[in-house]
Amino acid sequence: MARRVGEGVLAFLTLLILAIVPLQAAELPSLTGRVVDNAGIIDAATEATLTATLAAFEQKSSDQIVVATIHTLGGEPLEDFANRLFRFWQLGQADEDNGILLLVVHGDRKMRIEVGYGLEGTLTDLHSKLIIENTMVPAFRAGDFSGGISRAVDDIILVLEGNAAELEARAERNEDAGGISGDTWLVIIFFIVWGTLFFGGFAMAILPRMFGRKLGPRRYRWMGMDFEYNSSSGGSGGWSSGSSSGSSWSSGSSSSGFSGGGGSSGGGGASGSW
Amino acid sequence: MSAASLRCRPLRLAPASLFLLALLPLLSACGYNTIPTAEEKAKAAWSEVLNQYQRRADLIPNLVETVKAYAAHERETLEAVVEARAQATQVTVSADSLTDPEAFQKFQESQSELTGALSRLLAVVESYPDLKASQNFLALQAQLEGTENRIAVARRDYIEAVREYNTTLRTFPSIIWTWIWFDNEPYQTFTVPDDKIEVPEVKFD
Numbered sequence: 001m002a003r004r005v006g007e008g009v010l011a012f013l014t015l016l017i018l019a020i021v022p023l024q025a026a027e028l029p030s031l032t033g034r035v036v037d038n039a040g041i042i043d044a045a046t047e048a049t050l051t052a053t054l055a056a057f058e059q060k061s062s063d064q065i066v067v068a069t070i071h072t073l074g075g076e077p078l079e080d081f082a083n084r085l086f087r088f089w090q091l092g093q094a095d096e097d098n099g100i101l102l103l104v105v106h107g108d109r110k111m112r113i114e115v116g117y118g119l120e121g122t123l124t125d126l127h128s129k130l131i132i133e134n135t136m137v138p139a140f141r142a143g144d145f146s147g148g149i150s151r152a153v154d155d156i157i158l159v160l161e162g163n164a165a166e167l168e169a170r171a172e173r174n175e176d177a178g179g180i181s182g183d184t185w186l187v188i189i190f191f192i193v194w195g196t197l198f199f200g201g202f203a204m205a206i207l208p209r210m211f212g213r214k215l216g217p218r219r220y221r222w223m224g225m226d227f228e229y230n231s232s233s234g235g236s237g238g239w240s241s242g243s244s245s246g247s248s249w250s251s252g253s254s255s256s257g258f259s260g261g262g263g264s265s266g267g268g269g270a271s272g273s274w
Numbered sequence: 275m276s277a278a279s280l281r282c283r284p285l286r287l288a289p290a291s292l293f294l295l296a297l298l299p300l301l302s303a304c305g306y307n308t309i310p311t312a313e314e315k316a317k318a319a320w321s322e323v324l325n326q327y328q329r330r331a332d333l334i335p336n337l338v339e340t341v342k343a344y345a346a347h348e349r350e351t352l353e354a355v356v357e358a359r360a361q362a363t364q365v366t367v368s369a370d371s372l373t374d375p376e377a378f379q380k381f382q383e384s385q386s387e388l389t390g391a392l393s394r395l396l397a398v399v400e401s402y403p404d405l406k407a408s409q410n411f412l413a414l415q416a417q418l419e420g421t422e423n424r425i426a427v428a429r430r431d432y433i434e435a436v437r438e439y440n441t442t443l444r445t446f447p448s449i450i451w452t453w454i455w456f457d458n459e460p461y462q463t464f465t466v467p468d469d470k471i472e473v474p475e476v477k478f479d
Binding site for chain 1: 322412413416417419420421423424426427428431
């Protein structure tokens with residue numbers, strides 16, 4: 001009886017989880033680059049040019065502009081989705097919130113320019129609206145998505161550059177945008193050293209015995225190093241690294257991936273449809 | 275005998291109280307900070323809500339003037355907007371009275387009244403092509419749409435912040451602090467899921 005109840009509860013919980021998960025994780029696309037063309041409406045050449053333009057602009061101003069295209073919203077309001085996506089990608093630098101998301105929903109024939117808190121004063125709602133209505137809509141109606149999007153990006157950059165003094169000040173404040181700042185490096189190095197000291201002993205004591213090749217009594221060879229354990233104390237004895245090649249471990253992949261700087265948006269910008 | 279033991283007491287208590295004093299900073303690890311942190315966050319989210327509603331109220335006089343220039347005889351709709359705005363700007367809820375359900379209800383009602391009046395105004399505008407095409411109106415419309423969207427975002431953030439705050443007041447480690455130290459009450463939050471202007475849809479088929 002109790003068992004049946006248990007099974008019932010388990011089944012109920014499983015159902016509950018199944019019911020909740022799709023609601024929670026309403027497929028937000030991942031930030032694969034400055035141009036996330038999931039709808040496949042931007043041709044390769046334009047995409048490359050756009051990526052280069054946007055990267056150069058971030059270098060200059062620290063403003064992060066990202067172009068995203070998706071097939072459909074699946075019934076979700078455009079503004080809600082754009083804001084959710086913006087915050088999920090965290091566009092713009094953390095203290096500046098200077099990100100811009102240009103979102104095109106191909107299937108629903110809608111587009112939106114979502115502006116981070118920090119740029120609301122420069123790229124106003126009216127600017128966004130005008131860019132959408134005057135640049136994007138005519139091009140999209142003619143079926144020229146690549147052209148419409150790249151001209152819209154040019155317009156956005158033009159507006160942002162219009163406030164030149166503010167642009168330079170912002171760039172100066174975030175000079176090392178994109179890279180890892182000195183503080184972060186210190187923390188990383190500290191944890192590497194600390195982790196090596198802390199876990200290294202354990203690892204050296206246990207892992208060779210598990211994965212290494214046995215050479216003789218209490219002697220193991222693992223990852224090109226010879227380990228010798230003296231059992232006198234019964235604990236983990238010292239180990240001596242053998243002759244052959246030192247352990248080789250690469251220091252993390254230096255991914256050239258692009259990621260948001262930690263910015264947020266409060267729903268600024270404008271929407272349109274074609 | 276009894277006098278002697280009395281004289282001893284302070285001496286005996288000294289190490290104990292010192293020990294307790296030394297422990298005091300550790301309290302932060304017991305969730306002492308959780309409640310004030312969540313409370314401040316909710317208050318900040320609330321001021322953002324007020325800020326955005328104020329922004330909307332500030333746009334309205336300009337909007338009314340612009341519409342008046344093209345559609346002066348829509349007096350009723352225009353007056354309704356002006357009146358609703360006056361009402362809405364009078365009812366404010368400060369961050370300190372967020373626990374008051376009545377005040378909050380009133381605020382919500384007055385704002386949604388204004389939302390309704392604005393919706394009706396924008397619906398009326400549909401029959402004035404000259405007005406719709408005017409640059410001034412386009413600019414105002416873009417700003418109004420943006421503000422409505424900011425209100426929606428601010429409301430969502432506030433609802434989320436209050437949910438977190440109210441949860442800390444009712445869940446385990448922090449609830450102890452509610453009993454022995456704070457006498458905080460849960461904040462009110464929006465009951466109507468969305469308070470958005472219904473923009474009339476125009477379709478060209």
